[in-house]
Amino acid sequence: MTLADTVSLAWGSLAHQPRRTLLIALAMSIGVGAVVVLTALGEGSRRYVLEQFASLGTHLLIVLPGRAETTGASPGVLSGQTTRDLTLADADAVTRLRGVARAAPLNVGVAQVSRGGLSREAVLLGSTADMLEIRHMRLGQGRYLPAGPSDQATPVCVLGESIRAELFGAGNALGEWVRIGDRRFRVIGILATQGQQMGFNTDETVAIPVAAAQQLFNTESLFRILVEARSRAAVPAVKESVLALLKARHDGEADVTVITQDAVLATFDRILTALTLAVAGIAAISLGVAGVLIMNVMLVSVAQRRSEIGLLKALGAPAASVRRLFLAEAGLIAVLGAVGGLILGLAASFVLGRLYPALPIAPPLWAMAAAVATALVAALLFAWLPARRAAKLDAALALARR
Amino acid sequence: MIELDRISRGFQVGDQLVQALREVSLAINAGEFVSIMGPSGSGKSTLLNLLGLLDRPNSGIYRLDGADVTGLDDAAAATVRREKIGFVFQFFHLVPRLTAAGNVALPLLLAGMAPSERKAKVARLLADVGLSARAEHLPSQLSGGQLQRIAIARAMSMNPALLLADEPTGNLDRATGREVLALLEDLNRRGTTLILVTHDQEIGARAKRHIAMEDGRVVGDTHPSPAGGGEMP
Structure with missing residues (x-):
């Protein structure tokens, strides 16, 4: 059986039960839509934060008093020493540094x-x-x-x-x-x-x-x-020389912290990307739920269409063709749901973008691709059991019943 | 064409083994018209399923066109069914959502025939059973006799050498049943081997060879024309 014939036969059976087909596709749409909207929000807030940092200038270094890292000071040497403050003279000295x-x-x-x-x-x-x-x-x-x-x-x-x-x-x-x-x-x-x-x-x-x-x-x-710094490339060197200068000015005590914009940027980028992925993952769970729904409906469908399956086998369809036919049905539902979900998600993102103009809301392409792929994989995975059951059906038994 | 050698088939029902066929040996030649008759549970449906490769024997050998088809795997058995065997059922078994033409086209579609070629062939098949005008009708819009004629057109779509009919007139009134049988006899005259399982004495009597079954055994094999196939005990 050719792929086109398989798909058109599967489509015919889906079109024969339009309400059932649309309902499962809707479940799938909600899952895909949720992934799209949530990643759009996550990506939007990530970009918002990054833009905020960029508005500060990416060549920026921030010097603050005190060490950010813990050193193993023994409790015996509590000599009343506190961190030295940064002074105006320190700032003037920094201004004269190379780079x-x-x-x-x-x-x-x-x-x-x-x-x-x-x-x-x-x-x-x-x-x-x-x-x-x-x-x-x-x-x-x-x-x-x-x-x-x-x-x-x-x-x-x-x-x-x-x-x-x-x-x-x-x-x-x-x-x-x-x-x-x-x-x-x-x-x-x-x-x-x-x-x-x-x-x-x-x-x-x-x-x-x-x-x-x-x-x-x-x-x-x-x-x-x-x-x-004079350039982005100079940032690490400037950081070193600022640290060295202030250490020298503070009697050899490394008691300041220098934060570079890049490091902060990278950290925020990582955190917010992880957040977006986590949110996408949670939304993807709903695709799994939709997959279970597909399995349930397909199992009922296989039971209802026993004689049709038996007939196909009698007419010379090998088990593999029968399996492909049912997988094609699940795949078509997933495609239908994915398209609906993308429309739903993009529409919701558009509305959110209008409600919060400050957030640059746009669903990332990778998230849309991943949502569609997950929907397809979930549908095919969960349809595997019903499809296998159909393929293994005893044709003689299925045809004997009325 | 068909050679069965000591075929046995049993079914496990609860903790009891029901022997549906007991060492059945049978030879049927190409072009024969054979009726298989016998009471319910005599094993005639099981025999038909085995002949159609829808079931496998527990023991014995089945040769079709000289080739041993007893142990074929699923895909190979499907290919043999597709190319050599046509089925006609008591309950027609048409797919309700497909039109008459769609139903007739199913075996061609399974065989991977191109749509254009398929269309011409389906038109010819429907003309052969006199239902060209009903091509776009759904099964629910057709009468029992029309449904069975479409089922026959479907069974003949791949020009099978063997046509297996399980009570083909069982769900039709007598007049329509005769029409359907006439159609089958016509196919047989044109060379198709026809094996027909029936309860109906009148229909069974039309066959040229009568096999009677009882309790999983062949108990009678009358041959009006001895020139036919091999004699069985």
Whole structure:
């Protein structure tokens, strides 16, 4: 029997029971659709996070105080030694290193920002002029923090767009004075609105010179030093030289941690890919359930069509042909279900994409291929037993009954 | 054409072995018209199934066209059935969702014949049984006599040398039964070996050779024309 004839004979028998066929195909569709939608969501969040990181710049290194790894310190040497803080001088030294395009110290705190009777809390970023470039921020009006020695506490500030709107409304803000904590600062720039960036909403921040922030928060230390390497290739070398420099500056104590953007990126990528796969796997379980449904329906079908199977055998169909016929039926149902599932999944992804425009929702091609393949394999696997039963049917017995 | 040598077939029913055929030996020549008659349980259906390779004997040898077909595996037996044997059943056994033409085409489809060639052949077969006008009808739209004629057309589609008919008139009224039998006799006259199992004395009497069975044995084998096949005890 040719493949075309097998398929058309199988199709005829499916078309003869349209409701039953559609119901099993629907079960299969839901499974395929679930895989498509869930992987679309997983892939969407992965891309969202990666884009967030990329917006920070991929040449970025972050220096933070303290060692991230545990060393085997014996309890006997508790000499009151704590980790050394990062200082402005450290940041200046890092800026002069080979391979470093720019570096910016960073202090972060929350302070009350007020103008006249209006007042609100804002995230205060103490930094230098290089911060603008390093964080890929854009200015709306005016200029950013002034270049020059980092220890100069010039009383100027750059407002995020929401802060400006809340304090000044429609009025002019540039050149006006605001009170931050117990000091007055002149507004020299407004950031363009750009929304969320790695948990910080830049619209709700206020930037001031790092020295001013240190005075405001009464501290000598830095929260972070952000370093931008000249190129992506230079990142590992810069990491080594930053570590070596700070070790030397801290009396031979390796007490800082340098996180490279690449490492963070790779970690998040791994975690989120694993998450997407896990979600896809869970959704694929429903394909297994649909497979069991196919098996059940096929077993009933074989029992109902005993005399037809017996007839085919009497007319000269070998067991293998009978088996292929039933497998073709299962395969056709799976194809029907897979097509329906893809349509269902893509439609649902489209709707979700409309509901959450921030998430770049798009079902990955591999997931769609895998869902279709899994549906086919599950259908054929679970149809194997009924098909085998049909193939093994005793033709003489099947034909004798009415 | 057919040679059975001490064929036995038993069935396990519960803890009892029921002997359906006991050492049956039989020879049937090409072109014969043989009726097999006997009471229920005499083994005539079992014999027909064995002849059609739908069943296997427990012992004995079955030769078809000189070749031993006793121990053929499933695929080989299917090939022999497809190419040499046609079946006609008491309950017609037409596939209800296929049209008359679709049913007649089934053996050709199983044999892998190309669709265009198949179509011409089916038209000829339906014309032979006088049902060209009913080609696109479903079995549920046809009468018993028409159904059996379609079943005969299907059985003849591969031009088998041997036609096995199990009570072909059992579900038809007398007049229609005679028509169907006339069709079978016509095929026999054109050279097909016809073996017919029946309860009906009148139908059985039309055969040229009568085999009577009882209790798994051949108890009578009348041969009106001695020039035919080998005499059996």
